[in-house]
Amino acid sequence: HPIISQNTETRKLNIERTLLQIIEAAEQCERLDLPELMPIMDLNKALSNLPCPLYAAIERGDYKDARDCIPRCGDIAVMIGPEGGFTQEEAALLLSHKDVTPVSLGNTILRAETALFKMLSVAE
Numbered sequence: 001h002p003i004i005s006q007n008t009e010t011r012k013l014n015i016e017r018t019l020l021q022i023i024e025a026a027e028q029c030e031r032l033d034l035p036e037l038m039p040i041m042d043l044n045k046a047l048s049n050l051p052c053p054l055y056a057a058i059e060r061g062d063y064k065d066a067r068d069c070i071p072r073c074g075d076i077a078v079m080i081g082p083e084g085g086f087t088q089e090e091a092a093l094l095l096s097h098k099d100v101t102p103v104s105l106g107n108t109i110l111r112a113e114t115a116l117f118k119m120l121s122v123a124e
Helices: 015-028 043-048 088-096 112-122
Strands: 054-057 077-080 100-103
Touching (some): 015 112, 043 088
16 A cells, blocks of 8 residues: 655655556566555555554664564565655554554665565565
């Protein structure tokens, strides 16, 4: 689910371009399945409709590495922040939710698309 947060720059998604990026990334990673692209929603709505555990990459926190937290099988959701990161209020909301596990993607701040594919590469 593409999520709208306070720091989201692009609020209208080019669906065709995004689907092509998903296919290209899956091919490059030799995945046999494609991640599903869902409709855009705001953060509060997304958190109220979690169908499975959510692993959220929250930058500048002392969290376990995503590779050590994300299970290798089963249904999960992953979330990365927008350019500029989550606001303090959004990070607090994520950290307070019972079905959200904060994770780290390392010391380097990644571009949004790179962070997403790093999260997906951990979750086979």
